[in-house]
Amino acid sequence: MTSVKLPDFHHTSVEEIPSIVSRLRKTFISQKTRPTDFRIKQLRKLYWAIADHEKELVEALARDLHKGAFETFTAEINWTQNDIVFQTQNLERWARDEKPADIAFTNRLVSPRIRKDPLGVILVIGAFNFPVNLSFGPMIGAIAAGNTVVLKPSEQSPNSAAVMQKIMESALDPDCYVCVQGAIPETSTLLEQRWDKIFFTGSERTAKVVAQAAAKNLTPVALELGGRNPAIVTKKADMRLVARRLLWSKTMNAGQVCISQNCILADKDVVSTLVKELEVALKEFYPNGAKNSDDFSKIVNERSFDRIKKMLDSTKGRIVLGGSMDRDQLFIEPTVVLLSEKDKDDSLLVEESFGPLIPILPVDDLDQAIAVANELHETPLGVYAFGSKAETDKILAGTRSGGASINDGFFHGIIPNLPFGGVGDSGTGVYRGKASFDCFTHHRSITSTPGWMESLLAVRYPPFAGTNKLQQFNKMGLLKPDFDREGNRKVGMLWWLLTLGSGSASRGAFRAALLAGISVVLKMYLGGK
Template identity: 85%
Template sequence: MTSIKLPEFRNTSVEEIPSIVSRLRKTFLSQKTRPAEFRIKQLRKLYWAITDHENEILEALARDLRKSAFESFTAEINWTQNDIIFQTQNLEKWMKDEKPADIAFTNKLLSPRIRKDPLGVVLVIGAFNFPFNLSFGPMIGAIAAGNTVVLKPSEQCPNCAAVMQKIMESALDLDCYVCVQGAIPETSALLEQRWDKIFFTGSERTAKVVAQAAAKNLTPVALELGGRNPAIVTKKADMRLAARRLLWSKTMNAGQVCISQNCILADKDVVPTLIKELGAALEEFFPQGAKSSADFSRIVNERSFDRIKTMLDNTKGRIVLGGTMDRASLFIEPTVVLLSNKDKDDSLLVEESFGPLIPILPVEDLDQAIALANELHETPLGVYAFGSKTETDKILTGTRSGGASVNDGFFHGIIPNLPFGGVGDSGTGAYRGKASFDCFTHHRSITYTPSWMESLLAVRYPPFAGTGKLEQFNKMGLLRPDFDRAGNRKIGLFWYLITLGSGSLLGGAVRAVLLASLSVLAKAYQDGKIALPVKR
């Protein structure tokens, strides 16, 4: 540890929480957070506060998780600051009203618009594994969308939580954005309040508590959870690449990553080669051993260490690489465990390890791998497919997941502007990039009805019987089907002639000429050079 002094972690008084929420709601209703200029300025100040407290962030991450400087910059500091810049550069564009597409002509007269309104007062509950990224990330989106925010960092990383509070209080408007500290009592008190949205990152078990509390007030939730994510390795996969990339994803933050693979379903014929390549990659990544490396993190606390150790103690598999543990230093070595094809109920498969454990389950073929992936977890947060394009396409089609990376480990989850989120029991909702803005925004449909349309709108007023108003109303907006009773698409004579003979060279040429002619006519009509005949 260095001599850098960090702020002290202090629980927020439970009694203070209702007044905090009330203050933020009063601010929101005052319209203070509505202007783009205000939101952008707050985010810019947050950016520079992160820069000014960079050394404290590094120290806090080292104390709480023994994260390396490389991981701390790439996965926490740089990531968060890049997100701020991306949001501020695009915010005014995102905030603009949108014109809806495919609106009938008569409805266009009402100037329909989709307006981007902030939801209101938002609660963000962060996670311990990437404490700054997974706390500030959603908060940045909520600020960009014009909400007031209460941030509740994970108490499992107290040093990081205290630094986050210091950063917020030094940079942000405290009538709009507040950091609340604490554990179960404080979180319970927060969940008793009325919110306009709750964003939670964490375990499925805690998510159920959050969702139940939110349901009392019909509060919408975004839940970013974990999952027993499968990696599938076929015979045609590059074993060296598969081993290096899957080991990378399982050693980052000592495997405490919600989207890293929980098991590898590998074709039985390539398992020996895969294990050999995993061993070679392990020596390459940590030549002096993971325990001696400054690049390998530690498990967050003794409770998590004991849980992971119990999983390893109870496995029916055989440890083929690693296995060293030290509770005093919270160290668990990257550990590869070879399971039997019959071990579908093994302790390493039925629970998410959230640690550096790498079980390998041999399979007979790709079909069995896909079936097992769906059996172990129907809707994981990620699926990782290694093989030929035909094989990986089959894996993507045959499985469901929040996201997927082909021939890599969770790369889809680290591209900042791709929407990130789960599906089913791996979560609901998505954020990152523009998705963060949308996550905390209500898309409000608005129309403007001019007074001169009153005569046209008279068709909607009673009386109706015997007036012919229904027929008139249907002429104005009733769509006619372009399909028959068998569900087949109807094709008019004109379009039949255009597509006739499309399989032959001559037919294709005729079709191309007709389409080109239509394009010329359409352009001339748009330019006002020709007019369509009007039936009188």
């Protein structure tokens, strides 16, 4: 550890929480956060506060998770700062009223538009594994959208949480944005308050508690959860690329990543080659061993260590690579476990490891791999498909997931401006980039009816019986179907002549000749031009 002094982690008094929320609600009602200039200035100040406390963040993440400098900057600090820059550069455009598309002509007379209104007072509950990114990221979107925000960082990364509180208090308006510290009592008290939206990142088990609390007040929630994410590897995949890319995704943050693969479903004919390539890649990534590397993180705490160890102790599989552990140092080596085709109920498959465990389950073919993937988790956060284009297309068509990466491990989850989120029990709602702004924005439909339209609107007023008002009303807005009773699309005579209702070669030739003739006629009509 360095000599950088970090602030202490102090629990917020539960008695203070209701007054904090009340203060932020009064601020929101005052419309202080409405002007986009105010939001942009707050985000810019947050950017520079992060820069000013960079060394403290590096130290905090090293203490909490043993994160190396490269990962700390790329996945935490720089990521967050880039998000701020992107939001501030685009916020004015996003916040403008939007003209809806495909509005009937008669309805355009009332100037329909979509206004971007902030939701209100937002609660953001962060996660321990990427404490800066997964706490500040949603908060940045909520600020950009014009809300007031309470941030509750994870107490499992206490040093990072304390530095984030210091950053917020040094940069942001305290009547608009507050950091609340604590564990279960403080979180429970927060959930008892009335919110306009709750954004939670964490486990499925805790998400159910959050959702139940939110339901009492009909509070909308965005839930960013995990998942037993499958990687599917076919015979046509490049095993060296498979090994390097999946090992990268499973060793980042010691596997404490919600979108890393939980298992590899590999064609049985390539399993031995895959294991050899994983061994080669592991030596390339950590020449002196993962335990001696400054680039390999530790498990967050003893409870998580014991949980992962229990999963490994309970497996029916055979450890073919790695397996060493040190509880005192919270170290678990990247560990490859080879399962048999009958081990679909193994502890490493039915639970999310959230650690550096890499189980491989051999399968007979791609169809079996897809079936097993759907059986293990119907709606994972990610699916990772390795093979030919036809094979990966088949995997995408045959599975569901929050996102997917083809021939890579969770690349879709590290593109900052690509909407990110789960589906089913891997989460609900998306954020990142513009999606972060939209996540905390109410798209409010507005019309403005001028007085001169009253004669046109007379058709909507009673009396209706004995009049032709229904016919008049239908002429103004009733759409005619462009399909017949069999569900086939109707086409005009000109289109039918041009296509002759078929794509056969002979009729295609006739169609080409017909088009050429039309072209000649047009040239003659236009004077040869």
